[in-house]
Amino acid sequence: MSVELKELVEYIAKSLVDNPDEVNVAEVQAVQTSVIELRVAKEDLGKVIGKQGRTARAIRTILSSAATKAGKRAVLEILED
Amino acid sequence: MKEYDFEGRTREEALLKASEFLKMNISDMNYKVIELESSMFGLVKKVKVVVQVDDEHVLQALEEESREDEQPETPVMEPVENNVPGDVLLGERVNDVLGRIIELMGISAVRTIEETDQEVVVDIKSQEPDVLTGKDGRVLSSLQFIVNRIVNRRSDVRKHVLLDVDGFKERREAQLQEEARQMAMKAVESNRIFKMGPLNAKDRRIIHLALKDNADVSTKSEGNGAQRRLLIIPRGLQGRGGRGKNRGRKRERPRRQNGQATEPKNPASE
Numbered sequence: 267m268s269v270e271l272k273e274l275v276e277y278i279a280k281s282l283v284d285n286p287d288e289v290n291v292a293e294v295q296a297v298q299t300s301v302i303e304l305r306v307a308k309e310d311l312g313k314v315i316g317k318q319g320r321t322a323r324a325i326r327t328i329l330s331s332a333a334t335k336a337g338k339r340a341v342l343e344i345l346e347d
Numbered sequence: 348m349k350e351y352d353f354e355g356r357t358r359e360e361a362l363l364k365a366s367e368f369l370k371m372n373i374s375d376m377n378y379k380v381i382e383l384e385s386s387m388f389g390l391v392k393k394v395k396v397v398v399q400v401d402d403e404h405v406l407q408a409l410e411e412e413s414r415e416d417e418q419p420e421t422p423v424m425e426p427v428e429n430n431v432p433g434d435v436l437l438g439e440r441v442n443d444v445l446g447r448i449i450e451l452m453g454i455s456a457v458r459t460i461e462e463t464d465q466e467v468v469v470d471i472k473s474q475e476p477d478v479l480t481g482k483d484g485r486v487l488s489s490l491q492f493i494v495n496r497i498v499n500r501r502s503d504v505r506k507h508v509l510l511d512v513d514g515f516k517e518r519r520e521a522q523l524q525e526e527a528r529q530m531a532m533k534a535v536e537s538n539r540i541f542k543m544g545p546l547n548a549k550d551r552r553i554i555h556l557a558l559k560d561n562a563d564v565s566t567k568s569e570g571n572g573a574q575r576r577l578l579i580i581p582r583g584l585q586g587r588g589g590r591g592k593n594r595g596r597k598r599e600r601p602r603r604q605n606g607q608a609t610e611p612k613n614p615a616s617e
């Protein structure tokens with residue numbers, strides 16, 4: 267089984283929001299670090315960030331754990347569409 | 348004619364139940380006795396009595412009663428079930444969502460799911476449990492939080508989803524309790540206040556409870572949010588735990604000045 271960081275973020279985000287069609291995820295890969303850029307509809311921003319950023323923090327924790335398993339580092343950027 | 352089954356530890360017990368339920372005298376009943384379980388010494392542990400009822404009046408009365416009984420019997424379950432489209436239980440959804448997330452994390456894992464009317468309890472077994480729990484269980488709480496968010500998002504039925512990886516939570520609790528005891532000892536020996544590392548609220552609670560009955564120390568937490576730390580205070584030093592500033596629990600929110608809202612919002616920068 268392989269680690270799919272981009273798909274992981276995409277799946278979680280799409281499951282959380284009201285407009286899954288407007289979820290866009292891009293992965294920018296550097297040597298050891300991946301930057302995952304997550305874009306959601308403006309009204310869904312709160313859904314992926316959560317109260318006091320709790321949802322975003324949880325996604326980052328899960329993402330980091332998966333990345334570590336793959337011997338990488340991953341950074342999640344949440345952007346407004 | 349209809350047959351009714353009753354169980355008891357003895358024949359008498361089963362027959363009494365039958366008599367009460369059917370509102371018949373035992374002497375009026377036509378029954379047979381079946382021994383369900385017997386121990387090594389031939390002592391019967393469980394007895395089933397099958398009563399044949401052919402009296403029309405008794406049957407009619409029973410039928411009417413069972414119709415009346417149906418509603419109050421399941422007062423909690425019924426509205427819950429009615430709200431679920433097509434009787435979909437949340438457990439299936441939990442299994443799908445969790446399965447997909449774990450798969451995308453690159454892990455294979457077996458899941459056991461138990462569902463009650465209030466909770467969905469999942470135990471995960473994996474070759475790489477650390478990837479799913481993380482240091483201090485942070486990954487596990489994150490997974491639990493996200494899965495809860497996803498499955499309870501639209502449905503009217505809300506159930507708490509509890510995840511565990513091969514008994515991790517229990518082991519973590521035992522480990523924290525042991526750590527608490529050691530820290531308390533050190534604090535007493537050195538007669539100094541001991542500050543624990545960063546812990547989440549649940550873990551702090553475990554430590555507070557572990558030292559609740561320890562007469563040599565008291566515990567309290569200070570600081571806000573991520574900076575909140577648990578202090579273990581030897582008896583002799585109680586009452587000056589907090590070192591002045593910031594002693595109480597969470598500070599109140601910044602006050603509004605003349606009705607103007609304070610605290611600028613910037614949601615994107617977590």
